[in-house]
Each structure stands twice: as structure tokens, then as C-alpha cells.
Amino acid sequence: MDELDRQILSVLRRDARTPYTEIADEVETSEGTVRNRVERMIDDGVIERFTVTTRTGNVKAMIEISVAVDVDTHEVSQRMAEWEEVDFVWQVSGEQDIVLVVDAADTRGVNGLITQAREQDEVVSTKTRLILDEQLG
Numbered sequence: 001m002d003e004l005d006r007q008i009l010s011v012l013r014r015d016a017r018t019p020y021t022e023i024a025d026e027v028e029t030s031e032g033t034v035r036n037r038v039e040r041m042i043d044d045g046v047i048e049r050f051t052v053t054t055r056t057g058n059v060k061a062m063i064e065i066s067v068a069v070d071v072d073t074h075e076v077s078q079r080m081a082e083w084e085e086v087d088f089v090w091q092v093s094g095e096q097d098i099v100l101v102v103d104a105a106d107t108r109g110v111n112g113l114i115t116q117a118r119e120q121d122e123v124v125s126t127k128t129r130l131i132l133d134e135q136l137g
Contacts, residue, residue, distance in 0.1 A: 001046060004029065008037055009047075016050040058103050060131040061110045063117055064096035071122040073097050083116065085109060096127065 007027040011018050020034045027034070041047045065080075067073055073091050077098055081089040088101040100117070104110045110128065117126050 001041075004033075005037055005041060005046070008034060009041070012038075012047070012050075058105055059107055059110050060101070060103050060134070062129045062131065063100040063102060063110075063114055064127040064129070065098040065100065065117055066095065066124045066126070067097045067122045068124055071097075076120065076122050079120075080117070083113065085113060101131075 004027060008023055011023045011026055020031045020038070024031045024034045038047065067076055077089045077091055080086060080098065080100060083100075085102050085104045086100050087103050088099075090099040090101070091097065092099050100113065102110060102113050104113065110130075114126055114128055117123055
């Protein structure tokens with residue numbers, strides 16, 4: 001991956017629906033080059049998916065989860081990714097092992113997800129942070 005790939009990714013992160021012609025103008029290359037590079041990054045797994053970010057008026061939060069030392073965090077993460085209202089599941093380093101990024105209708109919905117996480121046998125503790133504002137880069 002080179003600097004042109006990084007520039008293309010930067011544009012797509014802001015708006016994944018940006019037409020290749022606009023990306024080409026912004027990064028000063030041809031539309032065909034942008035198209036080929038995006039297809040290559042998809043094939044290489046650099047771009048995993050194109051997604052939508054919403055401003056629903058819902059409550060967004062990060063639920064940080066610690067699991068027991070002998071737990072397969074990948075398996076737990078995959079299971080939690082299936083839960084309704086969970087947008088992202090990250091396996092992280094530090095005090096916590098897993099972070100759920102959730103988009104719930106209200107604080108009751110967030111609390112329900114916290115309870116659901118705590119009911120998992122592998123979970124040792126949780127910490128929750130409400131997301132107050134979000135800026136897309």
C-alpha cells in the first residue's frame with residue numbers, strides 16, 4: 001500500500017459513496033487508477049466492507065468488556081457481533097479485552113446490552129462510556 005492508496009482510503013472513509021471520478025480529481029489521478037486500486041484493496045482484504053454511519057438520535061456507547069484469562073476472545077467477539085444494536089466489536093489491548101460500539105434507541109437499550117454482556121460466563125467486568133459527539137475524519 002502506497003501514499004495514493006492511503007489518500008483514496010481517506011476519501012472513502014469520509015464518504016464511501018464518493019464517485020471514483022471525484023476521488024480521482026481529489027487525489028490527482030485517473031478514474032481508472034482509482035477503480036483498479038479500490039478493487040485491488042478489496043481483493044487484498046485492505047477494504048473489508050463499505051458501511052453506513054447514521055445520526056439516528058439514538059444513544060451511542062462503548063461497552064468495554066474484560067473476560068477471563070483463559071477465554072477465546074475471538075469466539076466471544078463473534079457471538080456479541082450478532083447482537084442487535086451492536087455496530088462494531090473490537091478486540092483491544094489494555095485493561096479491557098473487547099469493546100462493543102452500540103447504537104441503542106435509549107439508555108434502557110444500552111443498559112440491556114450491558115446486562116446481556118454481564119450474563120456471559122466469560123465476562124469478568126464491564127465499563128461503559130456514552131459517546132457524546134462523533135466527527136468523521
